[in-house]
Amino acid sequence: MWPVSLWPQVDVDENQETSAACGIRAMPTFQLYRCSVKVDEFCGADAGKLRALLVQHGTPPVWLAPQTEVVARGIQSRPALNGVRGVVRSFDAARGRYQIALEGESEPIALKRENLVCCVNVRLARAAADGDAPLPEALSGVGEARVCGIDEEDGSRYIVEVAGVKTSVPMGCVVPPSGSVGLVQNLQSAPQHNGKPAHLLSVDGETGRFLVALEGNSLQLKLKPTNFRL
Numbered sequence: 372m373w374p375v376s377l378w379p380q381v382d383v384d385e386n387q388e389t390s391a392a393c394g395i396r397a398m399p400t401f402q403l404y405r406c407s408v409k410v411d412e413f414c415g416a417d418a419g420k421l422r423a424l425l426v427q428h429g430t431p432p433v434w435l436a437p438q439t440e441v442v443a444r445g446i447q448s449r450p451a452l453n454g455v456r457g458v459v460r461s462f463d464a465a466r467g468r469y470q471i472a473l474e475g476e477s478e479p480i481a482l483k484r485e486n487l488v489c490c491v492n493v494r495l496a497r498a499a500a501d502g503d504a505p506l507p508e509a510l511s512g513v514g515e516a517r518v519c520g521i522d523e524e525d526g527s528r529y530i531v532e533v534a535g536v537k538t539s540v541p542m543g544c545v546v547p548p549s550g551s552v553g554l555v556q557n558l559q560s561a562p563q564h565n566g567k568p569a570h571l572l573s574v575d576g577e578t579g580r581f582l583v584a585l586e587g588n589s590l591q592l593k594l595k596p597t598n599f600r601l
Contacts, residue, residue: 410434410464433552433568433586435459435469440490442520443473443482452480454520456490484554484568489601492517493531494546496579504541518545518601527597542597549573553601555583555594564592569599 402412439459457473468481516531528539551571555564569583580593
């Protein structure tokens, strides 16, 4: 833990605009930010509570950072937006909504995490085990691609872009880089974790399993690639 002297501090008398923008009404106030998103705050000189919050939020970040490139999906009220690219502007933790600047829209749109797919560069591999669908023969040896959506007709497949051409591949053949954030899905043995955001810590080269960390605690899960959705 950093010494108190090294924590970022703001003098509210000298930085009144900053304190007003952050909604500071009492001193001292501690605000915790992750990926430019405020995740918690409290007022008062309570060292025990501060330590507890640092432990609670000490796991790797699971939320999408501002400027993350995403694609909208599964929007029932405005289906025309599905498949449209955009970037994350901010995250409202209280509402659980991201403000997304979508191409062609004049104003940011509030969307749930489940309605977003991260656009990231990934490695393509033949499915490791457990009966996962294999990589299409046409992509054998390609190695790398960029995720640009999820196949709406088959939710177990990503749409990836290779050399400017989009194609559909099984999720089990997509290996995101460590540090990627996504959602846990389709777990049969521990369904209580489905829908939770997670941080990809590492990929086991032998089994192909993903080691992920969940938010707010020390729990880590080993998942099949199909149980972690970008």
